[in-house]
Amino acid sequence: MRDIRDVKIADLLVDQANYRLPPQANQRDAIREMVRDQKRKLTVLGLDILTHGLSPSELLLASESTDQPGKFVVYEGNRRVTALKVMESPELALGLPTEQAFKRLGEQFKAKPIRSVDVCVVPDRETAMFWIQRRHTTGHNGAGVEGWGAMAQDRHDRDHDRPARRAIMAMELLEDGSDEWRRVSTRLEPRTTTVDRVLDMPYFEATLGVHFDTQEVVIEFENKDQQAGEDLLRRILTEMADPIFKFERVETADDRRTFIDSFSSYSVKKKDPPPADADTSASDSAHEGKGDATTAAGAPDANSGQTGTGTQTTNSGSGAGSPTGSGESSGTTSGAGSASDTGSSTGSSTSGGRGTRKRKDPLQRDTLAPTKQPYLLRVSGLRMSKLYEECKALKVDKHRNAAAVLMRVFLELSTDQFIKIKGLPVPTGMAQNGKSWDDVKLKPKIEAVTAALDPRKVDRGLDSARSAGADFIHGIPTLHRYVHGLDYVPEPSELKATWERWHPYLHRLHETINPL
Template sequence: MAIRRIALSALLVNRANDRHGELENETAAIAQLFASQEQHMRNLAKDLAAKGEVFEPPLVFPDGDKFVVADGNRRTTCLKLLSSPRRAPTVELQQFFTQLRKQWTGKFPDKIECRVETDRDRVDDILFRRHTGVQGGIGQSTWNDRMKNNFVIRTGKGNGLHVADEIEARLRSAKMLPSRKIPRSNMNRLLSSESLRNRLGISVRKGRLEFIREEQATLRALQRVANDLAARTITLDDIWDTEAKLEYLDDLDREGVLPTVAPKSKPAQASVSTPTHPAPQKPSPAKSTPWPHLIPQVNYGVTWAAHLQRHREIWEELQFKLKLSDHPNAISVLLRVLLELSIDNYIKEKSLISVHENDKLAQKAAKTAEDMYTNGKLDKKYLGEINKLKHGEKLISMDTLNRYVHSPNFNVSPEHLKMLWGTLSTFVVLCLTA
């Protein structure tokens, strides 16, 4: 640990802050902090201006010639906006920070005292033990369930089963363990979410690690990962966030390292033989207690990378917040938006040259589905279901979805929305996991 005075301009508000999950850049992170807790941010800024100092040094770690703020992002954001009010996300907030800056006691600091940690595992250990007490936004805010879940997904800490220990035991049993010690915290971080584990052929079910691909192929893939981590070919910096994890796994996929064949001798543990990103089965909520929202509360295997932030927000509103019985119109519009954003994500990630700028959404959906079919991600029957989107006057059609948005006389049926999601869910998930 070192205490250093660091230029405010050299501090980066964390775009992967566990308060909101991964975002594209610092500007988006600043905007999200105000979108989610504007009053707390205002209270904190007023307190900073009134006292003229920062009472607790932000926790930071080096990133090139900059320092990323691991803890203290709200404080740092307020200071940055007091220093440069034009960076505030709205005109109203720009005016607020302009007036507040005039109230600053004494000379405004161009440098602030920070606690610098170079070991990112230590940074996560510190974060795990903090966040108690709110004090109306002046003190550190307690993490809610989503924030805690973001932390677990990012780091692999506190999720029950110690995945790295299980993998090490399996490799040792198969006599495939590297000679060097595996940095288990890095292994846990890399395999912190189910969708990432699935790509390497494993799954955590009911507190147990299981193979969902051919066992020897999975073990070889795990051995490669273990060797990369043990030899420090892949370090914590290389798998710090979701984008970096996906990039590493994509590299393994291109090398042919990742398992693709499901085991045949153990049907209970088997999964459909598909490419690395398997097409998920259509899940359904428990019949005894119907889920009141559009998207059932099941794991669809989506890895929420930074560029999927808006997709994720819409998804979570449809899965946890908006009830079909109360908000059918809002849900119908958001479903249409989620479908379009998801299709555009697939087109961008796969660089589909067959899609033209002037193509309508139904044409984009058809071309996207055709590419999925060509690459073995969906079968011919399901391709036909998606192609129905091109036809008007059908319940499963883009015309119907467009009427939800534009028609003043079109009645929204919760049951029809459920049917639409039941049909489109696999397609949407494939678009999001491209």
């Protein structure tokens, strides 16, 4: 029978031989070393305990001290006990990086102190270690705690209104219960981040015609051929699950484009019917000032080098049908999806005996931010304006690291500017804990701004902002690596694509605070 006791915090001793740390000489040293080792994670744990209490599913595990009668040495739960003791006596963190944070937590702890906790008391350390091994190590043929795999984590995230990951969506679509696919899926699970690096590329959708709706969790194939689309995805995922597949094959953006191109013969892009007058070329029609020029789906765009879907129409004459009378007409050249998400372009055509001119694909530029309409932002404020000018001037090929950091700074300060001007309240839970916006990280800030811009979640252009917490090409984890990743070298093409994904968010944000 289990021996569960209500034990005072003061009677609990942290384990001076805790495997997380080197052996410690006394209780004070053991507590301070845990604070030093865990850093911010321990303050987060402390705040979580104050907010939600201790988990009823994970009792502390301890045995009676042989040296100090009436005391209990904790073997499982040392982080929780340390957090409680330091919140009760913040001076234990004196001189350590989290000293101020624990002082603030200490004030909250006084308002609702926790004086005792339930503890499962075992005879000795050896008995405790039998169970602790099952808690903190993997394996044991299923007898221990099994952590969630990538698919389980993704299903949990979807249930909590977070966008699905493309790799997991594809794996679930292809699940057929066969042993063969089970082997592929098992090998892919630890590689899902690598798979996402391929599937998240705008080039993937533009080249192969596969569209992922991560909000509705739907995969659509441009030519509507479900069987061919699934066959394409199966070939790609099976290739990446092969034991001899190396990450180096998809390490850079160029590597990933080459890998994607290797499957182009299985593309499910929609094929438009040929022009009615197949004997007359588009360029001849435009040059002579008569007829229409049509670019078939999947055909290379002569101006941008991108693959286009849709039609490009040229008006002849002196501007008939043009709203401006200048001979310009509106047309669209699209890779797939929105310009912000995939790098597709919305263009203009002009004729007059000099051929066809289309608006340039926003990804086909050498600066971090686009420099022409309709992709300009309406930015105000002395510093924000200067930062934006630098974003439009900085050449990503020559200054990729500076561009990466600048983009991260511009995104956060734009978010801060909106919060300040609109007077957004600090999220309830954080406000109750005495936090200001200065204490809030970027992800909750973006969530608050996105909710203010689109409370009903009807603007699909903000999907990239809503998925910012995920480890996507534009995600906050990637933005953090731009600043803190010692070995992370951003690709210029990825930086421009990342700006495109954030463009709808930045556009709506600055349009809202700077209306005409």
